[in-house]
């Protein structure tokens with residue numbers, strides 16, 4: 001796994017992860033329905049939502065069962081009354097041609113009753129299955145949320161262990177026609193030695209330590225990859241600040257934004273960081289909703305200026 005890739009991206013939510021009921025054809029429309037309902041919900045809303053859905057379903061089934069029971073009772077009552085009348089005036093009724101119809105009616109009522117009892121039984125079976133599905137889903141949803149939380153903590157702990165303040169050094173190559181009095185002696189991961197030929201002894205050879213040193217041939221991508229995991233912590237609510245420091249012409253703008261004629265390869269940290277954050281936010285949109293705002297200011301000669309205001313007069317902060 002890429003260091004920068006948040007591990008919790010892999011903990012993808014699969015709605016049937018904990019379903020133990022074998023009848024998949026029955027659960028498919030249910031899963032689609034549940035996914036559709038849950039797609040725009042935040043993880044912390046999911047268990048509560050499922051619980052309320054389940055509650056509504058139980059109420060609905062109970063109401064239906066109740067009304068069917070009442071129907072059956074009413075139908076049976078009518079049938080019994082007819083039978084009583086029939087016995088009181090037996091001779092008369094036997095003489096009428098409606099006798100066989102009443103018999104049929106009684107038989108029909110009994111069949112209907114048996115049918116209703118069967119439907120009632122099926123309903124309670126379905127209700128049980130549905131209940132199990134919904135509880136499994138609620139359980140899976142809350143488990144998924146816990147895993148996400150855990151992974152997020154671990155991810156940010158790793159960032160902390162790597163150091164919450166990191167200092168990188170980047171050597172820019174000599175520009176065409178540039179002559180320098182000092183040269184880079186050696187670069188050893190986090191250490192750099194600068195040699196100044198005009199000086200002798202200790203003064204001619206100085207070593208500096210950083211979290212990492214990027215040599216003159218390092219690419220924009222290599223520089224960005226080292227800061228990427230830190231940048232991603234922003235999406236977990238951490239504050240991250242990256243700034244470039246150095247003398248004029250040392251390559252701050254090049255590293256942070258890119259050269260004048262920029263291509264995708266030469267984009268600097270700013271563009272790459274924003275691209276990465278937008279991509280991640282898009283990937284996680286089913287789980288998290290992020291509000292993104294941007295502000296651009298310049299601090300120059302102790303004056304703070306808003307660079308996104310087009311009206312030049314109001315650029316300056318009070």
Ligand SMILES: Nc1ncnc2c1ncn2[C@@H]1O[C@H](COP(=O)(O)OP(=O)(O)OP(=O)(O)O)[C@@H](O)[C@H]1O
Pocket residue numbers: 171172173175216246247248249250251252253254255259260
């Ligand atoms: N890593 C690099 N590879 C190639 N060219 C570079 C690199 N870093 C800087 N340069 C070039 O060096 C020149 C100066 O760089 P840049 O403008 O980024 O410096 P700066 O520190 O922002 O300067 P200033 O403080 O004056 O704004 C530019 O022409 C830039 O394209």
